[in-house]
Amino acid sequence: MAPLLEIKDLHAEISGGRKIIDGMNLSINPGEVHAIMGPNGAGKSTLSYVLSGKPGYEITGGEVIFRGVNLLELSPDERAAQGLFLCFQYPLEIPGVSNMAFLHTAVNSQRRKRGETELTSPELVRKVRELGQTLGINAEMLKRPVNVGFSGGEKKRNETLQMMLLEPYLCVLDEADSGLDIDALKVVSNGVNALRSPERSMLVITHYQRLLDYIVPDVVHVFAAGRIVHTGGKELALELEATGYAQYQNEAA
């Protein structure tokens, strides 16, 4: 079986600056949930940005193959249409753009790019409302500008709604639990778990084990100094919680 995502000897740095990703390798098969854990400043968020194509990073070596194509040659919107979704650690507020209009544009942009028929407004509204209900997102939140005036939990639920609606092949969750209380964490995790399927994979980036109680990974990686330094099963997350990252940081250095 071909992996869904394959990162080979990836090197990346902040444009004109410091090296962040330093020879990273990772292979994710369809249906697998991988967790990437590591200390703050290890480059975990950078990894999510490099995968999704955020400007400001320079790839200095290696390649990323996603569903058979070289991801690094695509623009961020093309990557999304290919089935990559980044759940932001801090979702942005977009004043003046209504949540519903934003979702409508996003869904149909992707469908257009894939040569699929676009959804009509009523079709989309129905779908969004149904998904919204499972996440506790009401009609009022859908009318409001994207994330404006939302609490941390509401923003994350909104990210989850987008993810459920766009049905990506790979969900990259960047510190999905930051800013969440336990109740919100459960709602978001339920949303993410509902998306688990034999075709869909997840890359869960976190520095706390807590999230992995709710989104249980198949594989856990320790990420330090720009690359994966150790890989294990889900029990590795509990070990890390007990021992910390220090031993791996030494290993990387």
Added chain:
Amino acid sequence: MAAPISAQIRPMKTSAELALAETFAAARAILPGGPDVAAQRAAAFGTFADAGLPHRRVEAWRYTDLRALMREARPLAAPPDADAKARAAAAGAMLAGLGFRRLVLVNGAFVPELSDLADLEAGLSIRSMAEALATGDALTARLGQTVASSDAVLALNTALMGDGVVLHVAAGTAIERPVELVFVTTEAAPVSMFTRSLAVVEEGASLTLIESHEGPSGVAYQVNTALELVVGAGAKVERVKITAEGADAVHLATVLARVDATATFANTFFTTGGLVVRNQLLAHLAGEAIQARMNGVSLLSGKQHADTLLSVDHAAPAGESRESFRAVLDGAAQDIFQGKIAVRQAAQKTDARMLSRALLLTETAEACAKPELEIFADDVQCGHGCTTGTLDQQLKFYLMSRGIPAKEAEALLIQAFVGEVIDAIGNEGVRTALADATQAWLLGRE
């Protein structure tokens, strides 16, 4: 003793100024109005002749050097013939189908047969300005009385005003159906038009007044238009002015608004067309506890130059005014915003806020903002702010990461940027039309 060195030196008249003097001399005998109006015209032309076309050293025109930008003065437009009227029939497409009461002015002249004068609401009266001046309509005595101004461009309008519309709404009358003044230029040869309108909305009455200006591209025509607006006590007036002139036009517009106690006044400028556009709004907030909203959107590209001058005069207590302007600048376009809020000593408890924001889409576009506060009362809340910047790249990335292509992401953000101003307009049909016009402008971008 030496002569004072600050003596006024009259510069040489430019060819445009000389041509305007000839135009006035030739036209004064045939322009509409009795002896009083003739005297008013002569005095106004005197004011203009003393000042000449505004230039950089005139503070209010500092960024729009009309002396340099208007090298020639075009001949006055002739009254529209059947052909011109036929060409004008398709004008005002932006707001077509909304069921507004349309009053059409072709090449500066009111054309009754293109206008909707049927079934006038009780309390609403509409006349052509030329006719009102010629017959000495009592309302015309109000011309020049609304707000005092010595502006040279306004003086020129007073001297040469040919036609326009006189609107009157009787006290306590709510006119539900918006009135739309459609100004269209159809001439293929460059001409000039001087239109003057007057709208008197009496105590407790209400009116939505839309004004649109359009004409052919490739013709260097010149428009000098003015509106005097009297908003009576407790009255409600919402005005929207759309400037969609042809690409080579010079458009100079003045609004003089007097707002009486507890009245509500809203004015929105929406500017997309014209090579040189000046919108000056002088608002005299004369009565207590008025509410005013004065907003604007400019969408400019190429070498367009648009200058908005706002002068808000809080003369009585407890007034509230909000001024919000947005400019989106592509190509080598220039946007100027000069906004002044004056609060007189009597105007305690004034609450006035002004914000102008410009979005530069290229490195060659330019925005200038000059906010001013002049406050003589000690218990007021006044603020102003201005920002100039480029599109937020983080937001653009967020949108793109959801599958939205770069151009569409930019369009969404620009729509949102101007949306705040458009959304404040009371009439839904106008809001939708302006959002669509913004979308069309964005699609036309390179």
